[in-house]
Amino acid sequence: xxxxxxxxxxxxxxxxxxxxxxxxxxxxxxxxxxxxxxxxxxxxxxxxxxxxxxxxxxxxxxxxxxxxxxxxxxxxxxxxxxxxxxxxxxxxxxxxxxxxxxxxxxxxxxxxxxxxxxxxxxxxxxxxxxxxxxxxxxxxxxxxxxxxxxxxxxxxxxxxxxxxxxxxxx
Numbered sequence: 001x002x003x004x005x006x007x008x009x010x011x012x013x014x015x016x017x018x019x020x021x022x023x024x025x026x027x028x029x030x031x032x033x034x035x036x037x038x039x040x041x042x043x044x045x046x047x048x049x050x051x052x053x054x055x056x057x058x059x060x061x062x063x064x065x066x067x068x069x070x071x072x073x074x075x076x077x078x079x080x081x082x083x084x085x086x087x088x089x090x091x092x093x094x095x096x097x098x099x100x101x102x103x104x105x106x107x108x109x110x111x112x113x114x115x116x117x118x119x120x121x122x123x124x125x126x127x128x129x130x131x132x133x134x135x136x137x138x139x140x141x142x143x144x145x146x147x148x149x150x151x152x153x154x155x156x157x158x159x160x161x162x163x164x165x166x167x168x169x170x
Contacts, residue, residue: 014058021048037105039097043112046090050119057149070152080124087117123149
């Protein structure tokens with residue numbers, strides 16, 4: 001793939017993730033007229049937050065020089081851990097809401113939360129989206145693969161002056 005095609009692809013991915021945030025809101029909360037309850041908005045907010053992280057990743061990937069660390073890799077390493085807590089709390093809340101009041105006031109919130117969890121897996125662990133011919137060939141030949149962000153984070157090196165875990169920085 002040429003550098004210009006890669007650049008176009010990364011820009012497209014970043015733009016589509018950002019575009020999806022208002023699109024999903026307008027589609028579900030205005031056109032379909034789902035109730036804007038706490039459970040539904042919680043699920044949507046989690047989903048939008050993961051899409052925003054995806055857009056940020058693709059944007060920073062554009063700025064990454066060949067064979068250099070991903071700009072902002074430290075932030076993504078923290079986000080990988082914090083997202084688990086945030087998504088778990090969202091799952092507990094939206095599931096609890098659904099059990100208390102099943103229906104349109106809560107089901108979409110749980111669905112949005114599940115979509116956020118899938119986005120988290122797709123970005124931080126295992127690629128779940130295979131939308132190009134080379135991706136589909138890889139999937140059919142080798143199965144699922146590690147996500148790009150996961151691979152970028154695994155090559156991240158701590159700064160030379162960073163303290164060793166379990167030791168003070170003195």
